[in-house]
Amino acid sequence: MTREISVELRNVDKVYDTAKVVDGVSFSIKKGEVLVLIGPSGCGKTTTLKMINQIIPHTAGNILVNGEDVTKLDPVELRRSIGYVIQYIGLLPHLTIEENINFVLQLTKRPKKEQQERALELIETVGLPADYLKRFPRALSGGQQQRVGVARALAADPAILLMDEPFGAVDPLTREQLQNELMRLQETIKKTIVFVTHDMQEAFKIGDRIGIMKEGKLVAMGSSMELVNSDDEFVRDFIGRGALFDVLDTISVTRVLRKDIPTIREGEHFDKESKMNGWDNILVLDERDAFLGYVSIENIDASGKISGDAVQRVADAFPAELSIKKAIEEMLYGGRTWLPVAGDDRVFKGIVTFDSCAGLLSKEGGS
Amino acid sequence: MESVVNFFQYFWDIRETVTAMAGRHAWMSLFGVLLGTFTAVPMGIFVSRNKRVSGYAIDLAGMLYTIPSLAVLGFFLPFLGLGWMPTIAALVIYSWLPILRNTVTGIVGVDASIKEAARGMGATSFQMLVRVELPLAMPVIMAAIRTVTVLTVGITTMGALVGAGGMGDLIFQGISMMDNNLILAGTIPVATMALLFDQLLGLLERRLKVSAGIT
Ligand SMILES: Nc1ncnc2c1ncn2[C@@H]1O[C@H](COP(=O)(O)OP(=O)(O)O)[C@@H](O)[C@H]1O
Ligand SMILES: [Mg+2]
Numbered sequence: 001m002t003r004e005i006s007v008e009l010r011n012v013d014k015v016y017d018t019a020k021v022v023d024g025v026s027f028s029i030k031k032g033e034v035l036v037l038i039g040p041s042g043c044g045k046t047t048t049l050k051m052i053n054q055i056i057p058h059t060a061g062n063i064l065v066n067g068e069d070v071t072k073l074d075p076v077e078l079r080r081s082i083g084y085v086i087q088y089i090g091l092l093p094h095l096t097i098e099e100n101i102n103f104v105l106q107l108t109k110r111p112k113k114e115q116q117e118r119a120l121e122l123i124e125t126v127g128l129p130a131d132y133l134k135r136f137p138r139a140l141s142g143g144q145q146q147r148v149g150v151a152r153a154l155a156a157d158p159a160i161l162l163m164d165e166p167f168g169a170v171d172p173l174t175r176e177q178l179q180n181e182l183m184r185l186q187e188t189i190k191k192t193i194v195f196v197t198h199d200m201q202e203a204f205k206i207g208d209r210i211g212i213m214k215e216g217k218l219v220a221m222g223s224s225m226e227l228v229n230s231d232d233e234f235v236r237d238f239i240g241r242g243a244l245f246d247v248l249d250t251i252s253v254t255r256v257l258r259k260d261i262p263t264i265r266e267g268e269h270f271d272k273e274s275k276m277n278g279w280d281n282i283l284v285l286d287e288r289d290a291f292l293g294y295v296s297i298e299n300i301d302a303s304g305k306i307s308g309d310a311v312q313r314v315a316d317a318f319p320a321e322l323s324i325k326k327a328i329e330e331m332l333y334g335g336r337t338w339l340p341v342a343g344d345d346r347v348f349k350g351i352v353t354f355d356s357c358a359g360l361l362s363k364e365g366g367s
Numbered sequence: 368m369e370s371v372v373n374f375f376q377y378f379w380d381i382r383e384t385v386t387a388m389a390g391r392h393a394w395m396s397l398f399g400v401l402l403g404t405f406t407a408v409p410m411g412i413f414v415s416r417n418k419r420v421s422g423y424a425i426d427l428a429g430m431l432y433t434i435p436s437l438a439v440l441g442f443f444l445p446f447l448g449l450g451w452m453p454t455i456a457a458l459v460i461y462s463w464l465p466i467l468r469n470t471v472t473g474i475v476g477v478d479a480s481i482k483e484a485a486r487g488m489g490a491t492s493f494q495m496l497v498r499v500e501l502p503l504a505m506p507v508i509m510a511a512i513r514t515v516t517v518l519t520v521g522i523t524t525m526g527a528l529v530g531a532g533g534m535g536d537l538i539f540q541g542i543s544m545m546d547n548n549l550i551l552a553g554t555i556p557v558a559t560m561a562l563l564f565d566q567l568l569g570l571l572e573r574r575l576k577v578s579a580g581i582t
């Protein structure tokens with residue numbers, strides 16, 4: 001299935017005097033995708049981002065937003081249709097939080113009532129109490145201000161969001177919280193997001209794809225797993241040795257589940273001949289499909305019933321919402337080679353093994 | 368002691384004249400400041416778009432500022448004749464430097480990230496000016512207007528020399544007659560007026576700062 005392309009750069013250059021600060025950058029972003037741009041300071045990330053909404057005009061190449069060349073669009077209209085969040089937040093200190101959130105709606109002269117409703121809705125969306133609407137930015141902490149920054153960018157319901165190190169100026173705990181909130185929000189709003197950061201962990205966590213820049217060039221682009229598996233020396237050096245575990249911490253264990261293992265409901269009959277799929281054990285579930293334990297094939301009699309109390313009870317199932325890294329840790333510390341995995345309704349989903357985790361690495365990105 | 372009583376007696380006797388003169392003095396001063404503000408602020412906005420031009424403009428206003436007020440009044444006499452007009456013209460010229468300079472400083476000094484955010488959200492340059500730059504520069508501009516108002520109340524006194532009237536009439540009359548009571552009767556209201564305007568504008572300035580989110 002091919003999704004619509006939302007933003008596309010074709011061979012884009014930015015030249016200041018004689019310095020080429022962005023050099024032949026090309027990429028395209030699908031609708032609803034989160035693309036992270038990362039690279040050393042001064043490599044041209046911000047410049048690349050700002051060329052998309054033409055705050056900085058590009059020198060050469062083409063930039064297309066929803067298929068239209070940005071140079072053919074009215075820059076003011078273009079910017080109003082794209083949400084923009086910057087590192088230094090840039091809340092207007094003379095306006096209340098409500099007026100800040102509604103800034104774009106005011107510029108476009110939307111009705112007052114619509115503005116009020118939108119501000120109320122958005123302040124809740126970003127997890128701030130409604131009575132903050134009447135306050136001024138200086139009364140808010142850095143993290144709260146950045147939440148307002150995000151709310152403000154969403155006000156006109158743009159399909160595209162540009163975020164330039166949005167969480168760069170807040171403390172690590174707040175940053176993690178804001179990242180989590182953004183990801184939760186993204187599940188429902190499904191914006192196309194271009195996100196600039198210099199924090200690799202943040203990139204792994206947030207990005208569907210990550211583009212690595214160096215001296216104005218885009219030197220690598222791919223999913224976090226693709227980058228971890230990259231042969232490119234700069235990419236390997238840049239993301240560092242510890243990166244693998246950071247990446248594995250951002251991928252749900254459901255990505256490496258094995259579902260081919262045979263299962264039996266307690267008390268039911270099992271057909272040994274056709275259903276073993278080469279396994280030696282069968283997992284036992286209760287009547288609601290919650291995991292109970294496992295039983296060896298030898299303990300199933302000819303009629304397909306479990307003999308006696310042969311079911312081996314093991315610890316509770318591993319929660320499906322946790323990461324591969326957590327599953328590997330659980331196996332290492334618990335001396336296990338596999339874990340049953342269940343959703344939060346306790347329904348068994350499959351098992352994870354060391355091999356299935358390793359399979360992700362060898363499968364070239366595994367996407 | 369006797370001279371103080373004398374002065375008050377005298378002041379009381381001419382109170383109606385003084386009130387009329389003070390009224391005229393006040394409106395000339397305020398009119399001058401108003402006209403100065405409405406010329407210097409737009410000039411400041413205009414030149415703030417360009418660093419070089421704003422440098423020249425401030426230099427030029429600075430040069431005008433150093434010309435003695437008597438010379439400025441004299442300069443305008445042939446064009447504007449006697450009366451209040453050359454006085455107002457001089458006031459306008461003196462108000463230019465502080466207001467122009469602070470308008471430019473105020474606008475140029477607006478935090479770059481704030482302007483970038485506004486531009487990124489699609490503010491036109493006009494919207495940027497009226498919704499971002501001017502409100503944020505307002506306290507700085509107000510400070511200049513306040514300075515200028517105090518200065519102006521003093522300079523208006525010189526207007527008496529070209530027939531503008533105002534408190535200067537009393538003062539210069541007192542000087543030529545070497546009558547201290549007359550000089551004081553002119554000077555005290557001028558000083559009071561300057562202080563009063565300063566306080567009132569100070570109050571306004573603080574309110575503007577609060578509404579501009581700057582404290
Ligand atoms: N207005 C400008 N004039 C000249 N050089 C600039 C200008 N803006 C940015 N640069 C240069 O362009 C390069 C890329 O900047 P930027 O995109 O901000 O990098 P990043 O966001 O990756 O840190 C830097 O070397 C910077 O010095
Ligand atoms: Mg940057």
